[in-house]
Structures are given as C-alpha cells and as structure tokens.
Amino acid sequence: MPVTDIATRTYDHGWRLDPIVRSLLDTDFYKLLMLQLIWRLHPDVQATFSLINRTRTVRLADDIDERELRDQLDHARSLRFAKKELIWLAGNSFYGRQRMFEPAFLSWLADFRLPDYELRAVDGQFELRFPGPWTHTTMWEIPALAFVNELRSRAALKGRGRFELDILYARAKAKLWEKVERLRALPDLVLSDFGTRRRHGFLWQRWCVEALKEGLGDRFIGSSNVLLAMDADLEAIGTNAHELPMVLAALAEDDAALAAAPYRVLAEWQTQYDGNLLIALPDAFGTTAFLADAPAWLADWTGFRPDSSPPIEGGEQIIAWWRARGVDPATRLLIFSDGMDVDTIERTYRHFHGRVRTSFGWGTNLTNDFRGCDPAGGAALAPISLVAKVLTANGRPAVKLSDNPAKATGDPAEIARYLRVFGDSGRVAQPVMV
Amino acid sequence: MPVTDIATRTYDHGWRLDPIVRSLLDTDFYKLLMLQLIWRLHPDVQATFSLINRTRTVRLADDIDERELRDQLDHARSLRFAKKELIWLAGNSFYGRQRMFEPAFLSWLADFRLPDYELRAVDGQFELRFPGPWTHTTMWEIPALAFVNELRSRAALKGRGRFELDILYARAKAKLWEKVERLRALPDLVLSDFGTRRRHGFLWQRWCVEALKEGLGDRFIGSSNVLLAMDADLEAIGTNAHELPMVLAALAEDDAALAAAPYRVLAEWQTQYDGNLLIALPDAFGTTAFLADAPAWLADWTGFRPDSSPPIEGGEQIIAWWRARGVDPATRLLIFSDGMDVDTIERTYRHFHGRVRTSFGWGTNLTNDFRGCDPAGGAALAPISLVAKVLTANGRPAVKLSDNPAKATGDPAEIARYLRVFGDSGRVAQPVMV
Numbered sequence: 001m002p003v004t005d006i007a008t009r010t011y012d013h014g015w016r017l018d019p020i021v022r023s024l025l026d027t028d029f030y031k032l033l034m035l036q037l038i039w040r041l042h043p044d045v046q047a048t049f050s051l052i053n054r055t056r057t058v059r060l061a062d063d064i065d066e067r068e069l070r071d072q073l074d075h076a077r078s079l080r081f082a083k084k085e086l087i088w089l090a091g092n093s094f095y096g097r098q099r100m101f102e103p104a105f106l107s108w109l110a111d112f113r114l115p116d117y118e119l120r121a122v123d124g125q126f127e128l129r130f131p132g133p134w135t136h137t138t139m140w141e142i143p144a145l146a147f148v149n150e151l152r153s154r155a156a157l158k159g160r161g162r163f164e165l166d167i168l169y170a171r172a173k174a175k176l177w178e179k180v181e182r183l184r185a186l187p188d189l190v191l192s193d194f195g196t197r198r199r200h201g202f203l204w205q206r207w208c209v210e211a212l213k214e215g216l217g218d219r220f221i222g223s224s225n226v227l228l229a230m231d232a233d234l235e236a237i238g239t240n241a242h243e244l245p246m247v248l249a250a251l252a253e254d255d256a257a258l259a260a261a262p263y264r265v266l267a268e269w270q271t272q273y274d275g276n277l278l279i280a281l282p283d284a285f286g287t288t289a290f291l292a293d294a295p296a297w298l299a300d301w302t303g304f305r306p307d308s309s310p311p312i313e314g315g316e317q318i319i320a321w322w323r324a325r326g327v328d329p330a331t332r333l334l335i336f337s338d339g340m341d342v343d344t345i346e347r348t349y350r351h352f353h354g355r356v357r358t359s360f361g362w363g364t365n366l367t368n369d370f371r372g373c374d375p376a377g378g379a380a381l382a383p384i385s386l387v388a389k390v391l392t393a394n395g396r397p398a399v400k401l402s403d404n405p406a407k408a409t410g411d412p413a414e415i416a417r418y419l420r421v422f423g424d425s426g427r428v429a430q431p432v433m434v
Numbered sequence: 435m436p437v438t439d440i441a442t443r444t445y446d447h448g449w450r451l452d453p454i455v456r457s458l459l460d461t462d463f464y465k466l467l468m469l470q471l472i473w474r475l476h477p478d479v480q481a482t483f484s485l486i487n488r489t490r491t492v493r494l495a496d497d498i499d500e501r502e503l504r505d506q507l508d509h510a511r512s513l514r515f516a517k518k519e520l521i522w523l524a525g526n527s528f529y530g531r532q533r534m535f536e537p538a539f540l541s542w543l544a545d546f547r548l549p550d551y552e553l554r555a556v557d558g559q560f561e562l563r564f565p566g567p568w569t570h571t572t573m574w575e576i577p578a579l580a581f582v583n584e585l586r587s588r589a590a591l592k593g594r595g596r597f598e599l600d601i602l603y604a605r606a607k608a609k610l611w612e613k614v615e616r617l618r619a620l621p622d623l624v625l626s627d628f629g630t631r632r633r634h635g636f637l638w639q640r641w642c643v644e645a646l647k648e649g650l651g652d653r654f655i656g657s658s659n660v661l662l663a664m665d666a667d668l669e670a671i672g673t674n675a676h677e678l679p680m681v682l683a684a685l686a687e688d689d690a691a692l693a694a695a696p697y698r699v700l701a702e703w704q705t706q707y708d709g710n711l712l713i714a715l716p717d718a719f720g721t722t723a724f725l726a727d728a729p730a731w732l733a734d735w736t737g738f739r740p741d742s743s744p745p746i747e748g749g750e751q752i753i754a755w756w757r758a759r760g761v762d763p764a765t766r767l768l769i770f771s772d773g774m775d776v777d778t779i780e781r782t783y784r785h786f787h788g789r790v791r792t793s794f795g796w797g798t799n800l801t802n803d804f805r806g807c808d809p810a811g812g813a814a815l816a817p818i819s820l821v822a823k824v825l826t827a828n829g830r831p832a833v834k835l836s837d838n839p840a841k842a843t844g845d846p847a848e849i850a851r852y853l854r855v856f857g858d859s860g861r862v863a864q865p866v867m868v
Contacts, residue, residue, distance in 0.1 A: 003442065005439050005442075008437065008439075161648070163644060163645070163648045164648075166607065167607060167608070167611050167645075169604070170603070170604040170605075170607035170608045170611070171604075171607075171608045171611070173600065173601060173604035173605075173608075174601070174604045174605045174607075174608040174609075175608075177601050177604070177605070177809070210597060211597070211601075214595070214597045214598075375611070
C-alpha cells in the first residue's frame with residue numbers, strides 16, 4: 001500500500017497561498033549594486049516604476065486573476081531580509097571583492113520592506129505602478145515581473161491533468177538539455193543565468209540553473225538571481241541597468257545636462273565599483289550617440305553590455321570604438337544579454353571568438369522556453385515581452401530610446417525631445433521576440 | 435525549510451530489497467490462459483524452462499550481481515496470489531467472457547507458489563533453469579525475464595547522479611510521447627502493451643501504459659500485464675505462446691505425431707477458449723509448413739499472430755491462405771507483436787488498412803526504448819534479445835524453429851530432425867533486433 005503523509009496532505013489542502021517570491025534575495029544581483037549606489041548618492045529621489053507589457057495581444061488581466069496578483073504583491077511586502085541572508089551579503093565576496101556592501105547599507109537593508117503598489121486592470125492589461133522613494137521602488141522590478149510571468153504560467157496550466165504536466169516538464173527538460181549539449185561544444189563559453197524576471201516559475205528556474213551547473217561546469221559562471229547564487233554556491237552576476245541613465249536623464253535640468261546624463265551615470269558608478277563591474281550599458285539613448293560623445297576614460301573600463309542592437313553589429317560597433325582609441329579588444333569584455341538563445345549564442349561566440357572576450361546572459365529563452373512542449377498545443381506558455389521601467393523621477397517623465405525603437409518607452413513628447421538631443425543615428429527597428 | 439518525513443527516510447536507509455515483482459499477477463495474461471489449459475489437460479508434464487540471451491555480446495553475469503538476481507528470484511518464490519487478486523480473476527470478464535477461469539483452477543491458484551530454480555554463471559552468462567511440473571515452471575517465464583532486464587537497468591544506472599537520471603527519464607518520456615503523437619494519426623489503430631518481459635523496469639512500464647491510455651484513448655485496448663490491467667481497469671490482453679506447440683512436439687512419440695503436434699495444440703485450445711481468443715501462432719516450426727497442412731476448421735478461427743516473419747510478408751501469406759479457403763480477410767484479425775516500433779506499426783497498419791483487421795502488441799520498443807536518452811551516452815541501456823524457452827518436456831528436448839532461423843532454439847540434432855519433418859520452406863534469416 002502506498003504511504004501518504006496525512007499531515008502533508010492536510011497542509012496541502014489548507015494552503016492560502018503558494019508564494020512565488022519567498023525571499024527578498026530572489027531578485028537580480030544588479031538591483032543590490034544599484035540600490036547601494038542609489039542609497040548613497042540619490043537617497044531623496046522619488047521614482048515610479050511601471051509594468052509594461054509589450055506583447056499587447058496577450059491580455060494579461062484576462063488571463064490572470066487580479067486577486068492572485070494582489071496576494072503575491074502583498075505577500076512580498078511582508079518579506080524582510082533574513083538574518084542569514086544579510087550575513088551572507090556581508091561575508092560573501094562578489095566579483096572577487098570582499099565587503100561589496102558596506103555595513104551601514106546592510107543595516108538599512110535589515111529594515112527594508114517593499115513599498116505599496118497601485119494596481120488596476122484597464123482594457124485587459126494590468127496597470128501596475130510602484131510610486132515612492134527610488135531606494136524602495138527599484139526593488140519591485142524583479143518580483144513584479146516574476147509574479148506576472150509565473151501567474152500566467154499557473155493560469156495556463158490550471159486544471160491540467162497530472163500526466164499532461166508530466167509530459168510538459170519532461171519535454172522542457174529534454175529541450176533544455178539539448179541546448180546544454182550544444183553549448184558544451186563551445187570550449188571557451190562564459191555564460192550566466194539572467195532568467196529571473198521572465199521565468200516560467202521559480203522552481204523551473206532553479207532546475208534550469210542546476211542543469212547549467214551540471215552540464216556546463218566552469219563555463220556556467222553563475223546566476224543573476226541572488227537567492228539561487230547563495231543556495232547553490234554560485235557567483236551572483238550583474239552590474240547595472242537602464243534605470244540609472246533613465247532617472248539621471250529625467251532629472252537633468254536642461255538639454256545640455258540631459259546630453260551629459262549617460263556619462264554622469266558612469267562617473268558615479270566608478271566611484272562605487274571597479275574591476276569586472278565596470279561594464280557600460282550604452283544603449284539607453286542610442287549606442288551610436290553614446291559612443292560618439294563618450295569620455296576617453298571609458299576606454300579603460302572592462303567592457304560593454306550592448307543590449308538592444310543585434311549582437312554582432314552591436315559588438316563590432318564597440319570593437320571599432322575601442323580600436324579607434326588604441327585599445328586591444330582582446331583585453332576587453334562584451335556581455336550579450338538581449339533575447340539570446342542557443343543559435344544566437346553560438347553565432348555570436350564564433351563570430352567574436354579570439355577577438356574579444358565574450359560573456360552571455362541567458363534569460364527568457366533559458367527559463368521560459370516551453371515552445372513545442374505543451375501537449376495541449378497552443379501558445380498559452382509562450383513567453384511575452386514584459387518589462388518594468390521607470391515612469392517618472394521626481395515627477396518628471398523618464399524615457400528610454402534604446403537601439404531598437406520597438407523597445408523605446410516614455411512619453412511621446414519627451415521621446416521627441418530626447419531624439420533631438422541624442423539623435424536617431426544607428427537605431428534600427430527589430431521585432432522584439434522576448 | 436523543506437519537510438522531510440523522518441520515518442520514510444529511515445525506512446529507505448534500511449531496505450533489504452526493492453522487489454521487481456511484487457505480485458504473481460505481474461505477469462502476462464496468456465500465461466494464465468495457458469496455465470488453465472495445462473492444469474486441465476497436461477497436469478503431469480514436467481517442463482524445464484531456460485533463460486536464453488541471444489545478445490551474446492552483452493555479458494549479463496558480468497553486469498548483474500548474481501546475489502541480487504537470487505534475492506529477486508527468492509522473493510518471487512515467497513509470493514502468493516492475494517485474495518483480492520483471485521476475486522478479481524473470478525469476477526472480471528476477459529475478452530468479453532465472464533468466468534474465464536473455473537473455480538477449481540482459482541482454488542488451485544490460491545496455493546500456487548513458484549518452484550525452485552537453478553542458477554549459475556558460466557562464461558559471463560547466467561545459466562538459469564526452472565525444472566519441475568509444467569503447471570509451475572511456466573509461470574517463471576515472465577518474472578525471470580523482467581528480473582534480468584530490470585537488474586540490468588539498475589546496474590547500468592547505479593551511482594548516477596540525481597540530475598542525470600532526471601534528464602534520462604525526461605528524455606525517455608518525451609521520446610515515448612513523440613511516438614504516441616505519431617500513433618494518434620492512425621484512426622483505426624488497435625494497440626496493446628506487450629512489454630512486461632522486456633521492460634526497463636516495472637515503474638517505467640506502468641508509466642508507459644499510463645501514457646498510452648492518456649494519449650491513445652480507445653485505440654489502446656489494454657495490457658498483457660495482468661496486474662497493470664487490474665490496477666488501471668484495462669483489458670488484459672493475450673492468447674497463447676510457443677511453449678504449447680514446443681511441449682506437445684517434444685512429447686510426440688514419432689515423426690507423424692510430431693508433424694501433427696501444432697494442430698493438436700489448436701484442437702486443445704478450442705476446447706478451452708473461443709471468440710477473440712482463437713488466435714493461431716503459426717511460426718513455431720515455420721509458418722509455410724504450418725499453413726500447408728493446417729486443418730480446414732482453422733479458417734474459422736478469428737485470426738493469426740505471425741510472430742517471426744516480417745510483418746507485411748507474414749500477413750500477406752496468411753491473407754493468401756484465407757483467400758484460398760474462401761474466407762474474406764476483412765472478417766479476420768492479424769496480431770503483430772514481433773519487435774514492433776512506430777515505423778513498422780505505421781507501415782504495417784497502412785499496408786493492411788481496410789483489407790484485414792490488425793492489432794499490434796507493442797513490447798520492447800514500448801517499455802525499454804532508452805536509445806539516445808542516456809546523458810552518459812553508451813549502450814548500457816540498449817535492450818537485449820532475452821527469452822525464456824522450454825528446454826525439455828518430460829526429459830525430451832524441446833525445439834523452436836521459427837520463421838527466422840536466428841530465433842531457433844533447441845538441441846542441434848533435434849533441430850535437424852524437425853527440419854526434416856516440417857521442411858525449411860519460407861524461413862528467412864533476419865537480424866533479431868530486440
């Protein structure tokens with residue numbers, strides 16, 4: 001006779017909530033690096049973040065129960081950093097550096113809680129906003145995205161049979177392992193998991209990370225997910241994001257200050273971090289404009305993360321910039337993280353191999369690729385292009401131009417002003433797949 | 435914190451044996467039909483069964499610990515038919531017939547236990563023999579095969595990591611489901627599980643049966659495995675095997691009696707069973723010889739199970755035989771069960787569709803197809819051609835010629851005598867894949 005643990009069964013029946021995020025460390029590492037900078041240099045800035053679903057054809061508010069989303073958001077607001085998590089942040093080395101986070105910042109984190117949110121459903125989409133101090137609202141980005149993505153997966157799989165789910169996950173595991181076996185053929189690959197925000201679910205991301213660890217060994221350098229990095233003794237990976245130039249640009253008093261904002265971000269960053277954390281994200285207002293006016297000292301930085309131009313063109317543009325400044329690209333690093341998958345990783349790796357160091361941040365197509373896996377067919381599990389962006393800073397509209405106009409965000413009049421200031425050179429519309 | 439059930443963990447640590455066979459019903463249904471016939475008509479015959487590994491390159495006794503095989507055999511000898519199992523055999527209908535098994539037979543079964551065995555390792559192979567009354571030794575066939583096959587799987591997977599096993603089974607599940615999706619495209623398919631003897635393992639067979647039930651619906655008519663049929667409320671499928679003509683041929687006093695033996699088996703069978711159980715197995719001593727001298731009344735039987743000639747040629751030979759006797763093949767049934775897989779099932783189905791009813795018994799390639807699934811590569815999980823055959827009956831050597839000389843078994847001098855009696859017509863050597 002099979003043995004069933006009655007206590008477990010009874011507990012399962014009485015669940016109020018299956019929390020998607022159970023720790024404030026279940027976020028991307030770059031949030032903590034940016035948070036320390038914001039806490040030190042911009043403690044009084046107010047920044048509102050907003051959820052943006054670029055895949056308008058998917059009506060999220062029809063698929064996901066608003067009550068369930070509220071429950072997850074409310075549960076996340078009840079979380080605090082656990083003592084052992086703060087001890088780990090204090091005691092662990094990150095990017096080869098001890099004491100990355102200063103004691104006063106960690107003391108401040110001990111009292112941190114996520115601020116309130118505003119949620120309503122409008123025309124089949126969620127209007128989800130996080131107003132408040134930048135030091136707090138910035139921490140909503142990753143859990144908010146993870147909630148919506150995982151609630152969408154749960155909704156798609158609600159009521160499915162035990163067997164159907166078994167096939168679904170068997171196929172997804174087999175599919176990911178095929179990718180791992182292909183990536184294994186790239187001897188100098190450097191790859192990390194960037195898939196927290198778009199993950200099918202937390203447990204699935206954990207499985208994917210385990211698969212990369214098992215299959216790629218040292219070529220898998222770590223995870224952007226701080227909790228998974230801690231639990232699996234992996235490196236926590238990440239540097240900085242568009243929110244820094246977006247906020248500083250929004251706060252600029254005039255067009256001249258706006259034009260200087262992207263470089264002010266870098267100047268601030270290098271007062272805080274060094275070594276392999278000196279990675280510039282060049283595309284917030286167009287890479288071509290950014291490189292044209294970049295300060296000479298930027299050539300001393302470790303590398304760039306071209307994030308919205310096609311990887312090979314984007315990389316070549318940066319290599320040409322280095323060469324023009326007398327820098328040997330082989331001593332520098334390019335990090336590719338924009339919708340990568342095995343095909344583009346292979347192609348990009350081979351293209352640049354031996355000419356420049358490369359590193360790949362593998363996101364959506366790592367942790368949310370169930371295409372072809374659902375025995376029921378259909379696209380209910382297809383990933384969507386969901387982001388959480390700064391909407392306003394101190395009440396002023398924030399803008400992102402990107403190298404890909406399809407990824408631009410912000411008020412149209414402000415976008416027009418930014419285009420006047422930064423120009424439109426080198427920006428090419430590409431379909432946004434994920 | 436994860437909850438671990440301490441009692442379960444402690445129990446797991448203390449296991450003496452993980453029994454491969456936990457019920458005497460974990461056998462093929464045809465064994466019970468044949469057993470009732472043997473019990474009624476041949477209660478005094480002594481028959482020795484023997485394990486035969488046709489895949490000589492696989493040195494079973496090197497791969498499998500003899501002690502573990504003994505432990506499984508000994509455990510099987512401790513089994514009795516459970517009360518609920520006998521009640522089910524009495525109360526269930528089989529092939530549309532109530533009371534298939536008579537009460538006296540079921541009473542006799544209540545005291546049944548598997549007889550002793552002889553086991554030794556010779557030159558890397560197991561010499562495993564079951565001497566004793568035919569009424570008892572016949573029941574060793576399926577568990578003996580299942581033991582060796584599952585112990586081989588276990589040996590191949592011993593010491594593998596948790597993750598590697600996860601990938602292995604994910605791939606195997608995905609692989610089987612691809613097959614199910616292909617078979618779904620055959621609207622009039624009639625298919626059953628014949629995979630007990632060659633299964634990778636009991637739990638895997640159970641999963642495969644669940645997959646067919648889920649994926650094929652009514653086109654999956656049931657399982658040869660009596661225990662799985664009972665537990666999953668499926669039809670138990672099966673008719674008769676080569677052991678009947680082999681034993682009756684071995685007992686034949688002279689060549690004339692030998693030539694008549696295959697038909698005597700059929701005559702006996704039809705005194706016991708009717709309807710869809712009237713399926714002739716024509717190939718024990720060559721199908722061509724069998725059909726040439728077959729009695730006219732055999733044309734009234736429901737069908738044939740051509741088991742060692744290529745399915746299309748074998749089927750056509752039988753259709754021609756029916757036609758020559760004025761029988762419309764569309765009213766008859768052909769059961770294909772020799773090493774079938776999706777390709778051959780599709781081809782055979784399409785070839786005969788609309789001309790004759792077909793049914794497929796899917797064995798090794800259903801329950802033991804891990805080819806390409808092992809992340810470690812290699813062939814440790816490749817199925818082998820393992821059978822358990824009658825070696826002697828009342829001390830006289832038993833022979834099987836088969837339509838495929840590669841599948842012949844028995845003493846060479848006796849094989850030569852059988853070839854004189856039955857001829858060699860229509861026998862064509864084919865590689866034995868599984």
